[in-house]
Amino acid sequence: xxEKAFWSNPYASRHATVVASVNxxxxxLDSTIFFAFSGGQESDCGTIGGYPVISARxxxxxxxxxxxLDHRLNAGQEVAVxxxxxxxxxxxxxxxxxxxxxxxxxxxxxxxGKVGAHIGQDKARIDFAWPESVSPLLPRFAEEANRIVxxxxxxxxxxxxxxxxxxxxxxxxxxxVPCGGTHVRRTGEIxxxxxxxxxxxxxxxxVEIYLAE
Numbered sequence: 001x002x003e004k005a006f007w008s009n010p011y012a013s014r015h016a017t018v019v020a021s022v023n024x025x026x027x028x029l030d031s032t033i034f035f036a037f038s039g040g041q042e043s044d045c046g047t048i049g050g051y052p053v054i055s056a057r058x059x060x061x062x063x064x065x066x067x068x069l070d071h072r073l074n075a076g077q078e079v080a081v082x083x084x085x086x087x088x089x090x091x092x093x094x095x096x097x098x099x100x101x102x103x104x105x106x107x108x109x110x111x112x113g114k115v116g117a118h119i120g121q122d123k124a125r126i127d128f129a130w131p132e133s134v135s136p137l138l139p140r141f142a143e144e145a146n147r148i149v150x151x152x153x154x155x156x157x158x159x160x161x162x163x164x165x166x167x168x169x170x171x172x173x174x175x176x177v178p179c180g181g182t183h184v185r186r187t188g189e190i191x192x193x194x195x196x197x198x199x200x201x202x203x204x205x206x207v208e209i210y211l212a213e
Contacts, residue, residue: 001061001062002020002028002029002030002031002032002061002062002063003030003031003032004031004032004063004165005031005032005033006032006033006034006035006044006182007157007167007180007182009033010088010092010182010183010184012033013033013082013083013085013088014033014080014081014082014083015031015032015033015034015080015081015082016078016079016080016081017029017030017031017032017078017079017080017081018030018031018076018077018078018079019049019073019074019075019076019077019079020075021075022073022074022075024069025054025066025067025068025069025071026064026065026066026067027048027064027065027067027071027073028062028063028064028065029048029063029065029079029081032063032081033081033083034046034048034053034056034063034065034081034083035056035083035088035091035181035182036056036057036058036063036064036065037056037057037058038058038180038181039117039179039180039181040098040116040117040118040119040124041091041095041119041181041182042091042118042119042120042121043055043056044056044083044084044087044088044091045083045084045087046081046082046083046084047081047082048065048067048073048079048080048081049071049073049077049079049080050080051067051068051071051073052067052068053065053066053067054066054067054068060165061165087121088182090121090122090211091119091120091121091182092182092183092184092189093184093189093190093191093211094119094120094121094123094124094209094211095119095124095181095182095183096155096169096183096184096187096190097124097145097149097190097193097209097211098117098119098124098125098126098209099169099177099179099183100145100148100149100187100190100193101126101141101145101193101195101207101209102114102117102126103174103175103177104141104144104145105126105128105134105141105207108137108141109128109130109134109137112128112129112130113128113129114126114127114128115127115128115129115204119181122210123208123209123210124208124209125198125206125207125208125209126206126207126209127200127204127205127206128204128205128206128207129203129204130203130204130205131203133197133199133205134197134205134207135197138195138196138197138207141195142193142194142195145193145195146192146193148171148174148187149187149188149190149191149192149193150188151187151188152186152187152188153171153172153174153186153187153188154171154172154185154186155169155170155171155183155184155185155186155187156169156170156171156172157169157170157183158170160178165180166178166180167179167180169183171187190211191211191212192211192212193209193210193211193212194209194210194211194212195207195208195209195210196208196210
């Protein structure tokens with residue numbers, strides 16, 4: 001099983017590990033800081049043993065990385081994993097901004113259901129099943145989210161069940177939510193949040209989340 005060091009230390013940008021297996025272009029590692037697409041959060045960008053990672057996918061409990069077919073890595077070989085830290089940090093901040101907004105929707109819109117989500121480097125989005133425009137609600141939700149950000153609260157993370165790798169984040173007095181992504185340590189790291197509504201079809205609402213530069 002791949003040890004997910006991006007959970008224990010999401011701020012690491014370089015990590016020494018060992019190649020666990022090689023199957024042509026696909027490799028697995030004993031441990032990794034390289035996040036693979038999950039829960040709507042995009043994969044990291046970076047290298048393994050100096051080779052660019054073309055794709056990363058989660059096949060629990062493993063993470064499988066696709067490298068160029070002409071790579072020369074072998075099982076048992078020591079390698080360095082390096083990720084694009086600037087991109088990772090943006091993803092972490094946008095991810096938690098989306099988590100805050102989602103929690104506010106659940107608390108304020110009885111019956112609202114998430115039907116999709118995506119966290120990229122430039123923005124995050126959450127899609128809801130909801131019968132009417134959410135535009136009138138967004139100023140209040142943005143205000144509430146930014147109040148939590150400005151309070152610079154601690155974000156705790158851990159395992160609900162370590163054997164099955166079920167994780168959570170928690171802000172004391174606010175919420176405890178199942179989530180297996182990467183998170184910042186304090187809400188103040190997110191910075192000001194801006195929300196925008198995008199209608200994607202009848203009965204569906206999309207909220208786009210942006211960070212102030």
